[in-house]
Structure formats: structure tokens, C-alpha cells
Amino acid sequence: MDVGIILSIIISMVFVNNFVLSKFLGLCPFLGVSRNIKPAISMGMAVIFVMTLSGLLTWLVYRFVLLPLGLVYLRTIVFILVIASFVQFAEMVILKKSPALYRALGIYLPLITTNCAVLGVTVLNIDTFFVNGKSLPGGLVLTLLQSFFAGIGFTLALLLMAGIRERLDLADVPKSLRGVPIAFIVASLMSLAFMGFNGFRF
């Protein structure tokens, strides 16, 4: 496998096509869980975990169930089904095997069930790594990579936002802009900044 492809996937997922700031997916946790750095880290870890494994699962389902049966138009609903049941399953296993991790991920794990960024990355995987109804060579590994780094990109955006908002708490913001309004302004400025990465071409 070409190192160039891997590198371009990493840079594309983390910076150029950042899920939050360029594709505008997963905005709910981006604004909801970015008040403090600590929960933002927990949320980011949970998203990375869920994205990577649902990327893997949906690729398997698509490759071995939907493609052979010619039911590719069912992919959205099937992917939602897969992601939701996987998250539920993961929650049960984690609660049993590692209560400490369960407490760290806390409420964020079930919240991710319906996170559009997760569905977004699975759909993107299929769009990128299947050409003319055939899987590209090494598609599974690339899928895993792409999903993982999409999660990293999400976490990066979330952490940046949380860091900025923690400092914003101490800043003298006009009263009418305090709280969510200034967060929206910050988010749009960050998004503009990330558009700058669009200049990178590989």
C-alpha cells in the first residue's frame, strides 16, 4: 500500500475535510460537549472508538450482504441499524468488563448512536473505497484508517473549541452574546480557518 495514500487520508480527514468544520456533521456534540476540556476528551475518545468500529462493521455488511444481494439503496437504513445496535452492544460489554471506562465515557456513548458524523463517515467510506460496485484493493484497511482519523479530526475540533470556550468564560463578552451566541461565532471563525486547509492538494 502506498504511504502517500495513507498520508493523504490522514491529512484529508483531520484537516481538509474535517467532519465538523468542513463537512458540518456532528454539530450537536460540537456545541453541546465543548464547554470544558475534560468531557470533550471523553466524548472525543467515544467518537473515535465508535467511528472506527462502525466503519469496519458497515464495510463488512456492505461488502458481504448488500452488494451481493444488489440492495445497495438500503445502505442508509441498514447502516443506522448497524451503528445503533453496535453502540448498544458496546455499552453493555463496557459496563460489564470495565465500569471505569463506562464511567469515563458516561452519557456520551449512547449519545453517539444517532450522531450523523458516524453515519457520515461510514457512507463516505463506501463512496470512496467502492468503485463500480467493487471493493478497491486494501479497502478494509483504508476504511479503518479513514474512520479512525475522521474520529481524530472530530476530537481535534472538539478540543480546540473546548479550549477556546474555557478561555471565553474569563473574557469580557457583551452580555447579549454570552454563552451559545459567542460559541456559534467562534465555531464559524474556526470553520473559516479550516477552509484554509483546502489549499492542500495531493
Next chain:
Amino acid sequence: MSLLEIVAAILVLGSLGLLFGLGLAIASKKFCVAVDPHLEKIISCLPGANCGACGMPGCMGFAQSLLKGEVALNSCRAIDEDSRKKVARILGVELQARVRQVAVLHCAGGKKVGDKFQYNGLEDCLAADLVLGGGKECVYGCLGFVTCKEVCPFEAITMSSEALPVVAPLKCRACGKCVEACPKKLFSLIPASSSVVVACNSHDTGRDVQAVCPVGCIACRKCEKACKFDAIHVVDNLAVIDYNKCTSCGECVKVCPTKCIIIPKANLKNKEI
């Protein structure tokens, strides 16, 4: 679209759903974590403010520790009497007598105390305190920003027209958040049955106090002499009440020349109830 395709789609989606459903059902049996049925009941009795006064991570953590027997029920300072009895019944433990406490403010200065400079920073007591102890002339007194009001999980603190926080004794659950939050350490918890409060925190000498505040303790020791129960003493230029001995007779209130020993009106009402 032919009938076959429709049937195939239904079959595939249905069987996938069934498969995941069964998988989850098996998993929920296999990875089942038994939850003590008492836990829910106890949590519903607790105040639910997650104030942390018990030292546990929130009311849920407290309920878990209660069930494990790691903490005593009395550690929860916020719970009211009825709920406490309920929890004790669920746990099957004897209820220990507990004195209900309320938070009181040891300052009556407010607008009566002048400014030593104009403070223009963040409207927060902690921040104001960092700048030469705040803008008030009395370095011991209330700064009047609403830090205590904001930390109170029970909304028991309101600001009076004198720019001083007032604790509503019936709402106060003695969680101690305001005691911790106040940078001037102006709050303390006293038994709710007591009604006499020294509304001053100044350790300055009488002359210095009088220079900045008309209602401060000037350490004249009249209260000490008036008290028949040896319950009030001037320690380090400030009258301090020993609530173990105080009977709320009110003698000290009568003799105090600056009227800094007070019976808060709100506390009187509480007593009647």
C-alpha cells in the same frame, strides 16, 4: 421494481433487524449487571442537587456508597427530614439524631462600608478579592458580587437592597458551598435552632473598624460580660459565639453598642415554624 426485489429488501432488512435484536437480547443476558433495586429508591429520595457536600461524586455516587455502607446517611447535609427517614427505612438503619444547620453571613456592612478604590474588573468575588482584597474599605467584609448566590444549588441566597446576601433558612440545606466559595470566609453553618449571629468578621481593632464601618465589631467585650452562659467571647478582636452554650437569650444583642450582634428576621420566622 419487481415484487421479488421488494420482498428481498424486506427480508434482508427484517432479518438484519432480527439478527441484531437477538444479538442484543443475548448480550443483555450475558453481560447483565445486577443493579440493586434499592439504588433507584434511594436516589429518588435524595435531593438530587449533586452539591457534593457529602464528598461523593453526586447523589448517585452517594447512594451507591450508602448501599455499600461506606458512608453514613448523616453525611448528606442537604436532605430534608422526611426523605432522610425514608432512606433510613430503605437501608434498615437506625436514624441518628442530627441538628439541622443553616448558613449565616457574618457581615452587615454592605453599602454602609465605603470604597477604597473603584473596582472595575470581573463581577465576581473571587476575582475582586485578588485585587488588594477588593474595593471595599473593610478588607474582611462582603464584596457584594454574587458568587455565593451563584454557587448555592438550592437558590437559598438572595441579594438584599443593602447589597448583602441573605440566606433563606427554610431553603438552606447547609451543604456548605457558600462557606467554601466566599473568599472572605463570611459564611458559617450554625444550628438552625440558634438565632443569634455576630454579623461581623473583622479582626481589626475597635478604632480601625469604626473608621470604615458603623456596624462592625469593635471588640468592646460588653457582650462577653452580659452573657450568663459563658457562650460569647472576644477572640482576636472579634466576638465569637459558642453555639454549644448559646441559648439565644438575646442579652448580648441588647448590649452591643454597634448592633453587630443580630437576630436575623428570617431566622425568627424559622423558629416559629
